[in-house]
Amino acid sequence: MAWCPDSLDARVRSAAVSGSSAALQPPASARKPERHPDAPAPGELLGAHYEHCFGCGHEQPHGLHLEARAGEGVSLTAEFTVRPAHQGAPGLAHGGVLATALDETLGSLNWLLRKIAVTGRLETDFVRPVPVGTTLHLAAEVVAVAGRKIYSTATGRMDGPTGPVAVRAEALFVEVPVEHFVDNGREEEIQAAMKDPDQARRTRAFEVNP
Numbered sequence: 001m002a003w004c005p006d007s008l009d010a011r012v013r014s015a016a017v018s019g020s021s022a023a024l025q026p027p028a029s030a031r032k033p034e035r036h037p038d039a040p041a042p043g044e045l046l047g048a049h050y051e052h053c054f055g056c057g058h059e060q061p062h063g064l065h066l067e068a069r070a071g072e073g074v075s076l077t078a079e080f081t082v083r084p085a086h087q088g089a090p091g092l093a094h095g096g097v098l099a100t101a102l103d104e105t106l107g108s109l110n111w112l113l114r115k116i117a118v119t120g121r122l123e124t125d126f127v128r129p130v131p132v133g134t135t136l137h138l139a140a141e142v143v144a145v146a147g148r149k150i151y152s153t154a155t156g157r158m159d160g161p162t163g164p165v166a167v168r169a170e171a172l173f174v175e176v177p178v179e180h181f182v183d184n185g186r187e188e189e190i191q192a193a194m195k196d197p198d199q200a201r202r203t204r205a206f207e208v209n210p
């Protein structure tokens, strides 16, 4: 089938109105997210939560090297440039890589709440093919919080921050204690992380600012 921008626009509209699965609908008891008073100011870079993270780690040579910047409220932006290593079809980004970029961007939001949380559910709409060399302009926000459950949404646009939507996602993150990582992570990396003073400082920030 020939590439047709009109039908793509229709799909963007339908993705925006079709809604997500019931598991991603906040319950009636959900409340508005509250930006933590110690969250980075709008415009500030958030920094990596772990230097070897595939999404944001500076010391991860195979990673996406996403850098998120705090926005107003509980929102942020990030940019991701699709490199040849990210291909699925020739010259096009792999969908799993795009989902990773969305997952990382959504995960970074939890810094603004000062909560440690992991992805429970991630639903992704792939709306336009994304060629290698494209810079995706990602924008994400937390829409609701219910107990440990954090509901958030993200879009990735092409040709600038107000360009056409290429991917979008809705997610449910679940807040976890630090023990989630200590108990489940491979011993080798956990020990190294515990010995790293920078990692200890980042982790402590969450523990002393509940």
Ligand SMILES: CCCCCCCC/C=C\CCCCCCCC(=O)SCCNC(=O)CCNC(=O)[C@H](O)C(C)(C)COP(=O)(O)OP(=O)(O)OC[C@H]1O[C@@H](n2cnc3c(N)ncnc32)[C@H](O)[C@@H]1OP(=O)(O)O
Residues within 6 Å of the ligand: 023, 024, 049, 050, 055, 103, 104, 107, 116, 117, 118, 119, 120, 121, 147, 148, 149, 172, 174, 176, 178, 181, 182, 190, 193, 194, 199, 200, 203
């Ligand atoms: C010094 C060393 C320490 C280092 C510290 C490092 C700090 C790092 C800081 C930040 C790291 C952030 C990393 C970001 C990376 C990007 C984001 C990712 O890719 S994260 C990886 C992918 N995700 C997972 O690996 C989760 C695997 N899943 C689990 O571990 C569990 O299933 C978990 C925690 C999600 C839930 O398990 P439960 O036993 O704690 O809690 P339950 O009771 O099952 O769920 C709580 C509520 O959430 C709902 N829920 C859970 N999963 C759901 C799902 N899939 N769909 C819908 N609802 C779900 C449940 O229905 C329940 O709701 P009701 O309270 O009853 O209303």
